[in-house]
Amino acid sequence: MVDGMDPALALTSDPLLADELGRLAAAAGVPLRLVADGFAGGAADRTLAAWSSAPLVLVGADRAAELAALAPARRPGVLVVCWSPPPDGAFRDALLLGAERVLELPAAAPWVTEALIDLGEAGRGDGALLGVLGGSGGAGATTLACALAQVAAERGPTLLVDLDPLGPGCERMLALDAQPGVRWDSLGRASGRLSARSLREAVPRGDGPGVLGFTAHPLPLEASAVREALSAARRGHDTVVVDLPRAGGTEETLARCDLVVLVVVPSYAGVTAAARRLAAVADPSRVGLVVRGRGADPARVADLVGAPALAVMPDQRGLDEALDLGLGPVRSRRSPLARAARAVLAAATDPGAVAA
Template sequence: MSVLLLTRSAATHETVVALCAAAGVATDVCADPSLSLGSWGDADLVLVGADLAEEAVALAPPRRAGVHVVGPSPGDAAFRHAVALGAASVVSLPEATSWLADALADVGERASPGRVVGVVGGSGGSGATTLACALAQWHASRGPTLLVDADPLGPGVDRLLGLEGRGGVRWEGLAETSGRLGARALREGVPRDGALGVLTWTGLRRRLDVPTARRMLDAAVRGHDLVVIDLARQGGAASVELVDRCDDLLVVTPATVPGLAATARLVADLGRAGRAGLVVRPGGLSDADAARVTGLPVVATLGEQRGLAASVDRGLGPLTGRGPLARTVRDLLAAA
């Protein structure tokens, strides 16, 4: 059972059951509040009809989250009963149908937000997109994972994973919608390969705005265990929004003088001391040099992976075996 509905009102019953059916959510309708106590604590969402709210209060059910009083034009009594039940809100139907539809869209989803890991290149061609793809591939065998392509000038993470031909919603489609985005709708709507979903771009003209980025990430963390974001080095306000929402930020840099100089400038703009770390690729300088120049700790050293280019060209993605790349992403996700 997902939704428990207490009502004898035909109008409330018709509205709520139709919305639940549209959201693919199971509904248990009960016309006698005394028979609902056994299900009260098990339902993901409890909707108490305003017509039965007084009877429900008299039963003194245990306080819990996810309780709402619903009904057509609820009066002052409905609000008093909502307070007595510990309800989160009083919902007027059908006026608030869109709000209830949004709430139903996330029924049965995870209670706590998933982890967000951002990956950004300290300099051009550092391999940040490759690392982001590898992180997502590795974790997808363990739980629902979303790889977000937030770099308008990047190659497209779907191409690195061989998913460019898969159907599904892209950034452009999200930008054309408004309102709250459901976690299930996003998870099931993007191009997927098993537990791995990819949000990327359709055409060559790419632009990401802050409201769309915010709506996407809110839904992404509700519907996935891990969200990996391939960040742009210079992405404007939307990129700043995404960086600020990352739990962990990995900055990929070559251990060269030009690479570290560019990375140091990027790090100064990020302002993420304490939650960011360096992933260093081989070069003429040491890990200690990289840490000293950038001010960030080195969390991993990424060795060369034989056959990487061929694997990507074949549409298999960068992570195909147990080489140094696999060990690096495993350790990064275990430690962060």
């Protein structure tokens, strides 16, 4: 049970429904306050006060019409629950109450559980979403994404999301591939709501960032699974770093990123390819560049590509060795990749950095 948490509110006079909701709340480790009586007299005021203050309200369909008649103020986090099939009027009452949906038990029990589990995350706000994109093949996007996640994880809960099924695999890079945990193949099939805490606790994680990655034989990702996972990831972490593929189905994710980092190799081909990649981004205003290697003037690269330079990512000696040792690309705070990652994270928290 999470200490000090306000209880969720269940309003129902159906003893079986009350039992089931109590059981689901206990399984989620969340306190539940049951209001089983009518709303006559002072009870209406008490109910309306609880309605406003509870972090989640589960309204039994048996009491929904009566509650709607009290015209409670609209609020998020209201669910109408009932046994299947829903009684007449359940959907109308849900609409009047501004409920998010009608959940039919017992089939929707996992949905109720996930909503309850998420209460522990309420109020933490969404974490930053950083996308990393290669300006050309082999530019160093995956390496930088892993480095960013490692450095961000020193500051707060961080998740690295691998969206490139043809890359080396972020789990491999951080030596988490042998760890048990949830991967895309199981999330891709899940339907309905994914709780922030469940995701955070289910992915492979060592001392550093968690990773949501692919299995050895990746299946194509459904857009809805990616959307749901990224939204749960942000609710449950301070920072979410996404390793994006260079092509194919990334537009929606790009549009959601607070900052997109484009890794540019400062050669003729590298700059030209990066400019083309940038031109394919719907909103280029949130894109900043990381220039690979020390060989070029970042301001000149920025001019040529058409986006501001956030950092230089120098070549790091012994990178393969660090990866072989399972240390990930950042093996010390003073390494070139750690410095580059810190510069990018600083830019991510400074909205002026990219627009400048």
